[in-house]
Amino acid sequence: DIVMTQSPDSLAVSLGERATMNCKSSQSVLYSSDNNNYLAWYQQKPGQPPKLLIYWASTRESGVPDRFSGSGSGTDFTLTISSLQAEDVAVYYCQQYYGIPYTFGQGTKLEIK
Amino acid sequence: EVQLVESGGGLVQPGGSLRLSCAASGFTFSSYWMHWVRQAPGKGLVWVSRINSDGSGTDYAGSVKGRFTISRDNAKNTLYLQMNSLRAEDTAVYYCATCPKWNDPLDYWGQGTLVTVSS
Numbered sequence: 001d002i003v004m005t006q007s008p009d010s011l012a013v014s015l016g017e018r019a020t021m022n023c024k025s026s027q028s029v030l031y032s033s034d035n036n037n038y039l040a041w042y043q044q045k046p047g048q049p050p051k052l053l054i055y056w057a058s059t060r061e062s063g064v065p066d067r068f069s070g071s072g073s074g075t076d077f078t079l080t081i082s083s084l085q086a087e088d089v090a091v092y093y094c095q096q097y098y099g100i101p102y103t104f105g106q107g108t109k110l111e112i113k
Numbered sequence: 114e115v116q117l118v119e120s121g122g123g124l125v126q127p128g129g130s131l132r133l134s135c136a137a138s139g140f141t142f143s144s145y146w147m148h149w150v151r152q153a154p155g156k157g158l159v160w161v162s163r164i165n166s167d168g169s170g171t172d173y174a175g176s177v178k179g180r181f182t183i184s185r186d187n188a189k190n191t192l193y194l195q196m197n198s199l200r201a202e203d204t205a206v207y208y209c210a211t212c213p214k215w216n217d218p219l220d221y222w223g224q225g226t227l228v229t230v231s232s
Binding site: 001038040042044048049050051052055061093095097098099100101102103104105106107 | 148150157158159160163172174175208216217218219220221222223224225
């Protein structure tokens with residue numbers, strides 16, 4: 001199984017500041033035949049299901065604000081929120097869909113400082 | 114609007130069985146792969162199972178293989194998860210989620226249904 005490791009476990013950022021979190025996979029999730037990274041980011045607010053934010057490591061899902069961006073390739077990935085808003089408080093999960101079983105990171109809890 | 118509504122959760126004793134359902138609407142259900150993902154109380158997300166669009170292909174997490182069975186009824190726009198030989202560690206909120214095709218991200222999620230395995 002591909003192990004996904006996120007860092008940090010929790011993060012406190014001031015409103016309007018940049019928030020950055022990382023995700024590392026135990027093996028590459030870059031598929032050579034299509035040159036896509038099979039890596040997604042989800043946001044989960046308390047009491048709600050996860051919501052897809054980013055897929056193919058850097059493609060924003062429709063309707064996701066452009067302050068959210070994803071980057072990285074191979075085994076190392078980053079989710080950045082350029083200017084933190086109050087409604088961004090949530091747990092963020094990375095997930096690989098390169099192979100079965102799909103696996104998630106343990107999550108990064110984002111709070112307001 | 115895509116809607117996924119899970120049902121069938123509840124309290125069950127260890128060793129017991131439960132069948133979860135996920136009623137889908139707002140999209141062409143028969144064209145989508147479907148997944149189950151679970152989340153133990155206060156914990157992270159764990160993938161459980163997936164089924165292809167016509168129901169002919171399935172995959173399972175190792176922890177549930179041989180105990181859980183995923184299936185679907187495209188005429189009823191409904192996904193199922195039959196859970197047998199339940200254990201305390203199966204206690205979780207179970208979410209169904211859509212997936213356009215194999216090895217795609219999970220783009221829509223239901224609200225989840227809670228399964229509690231306890232004596």
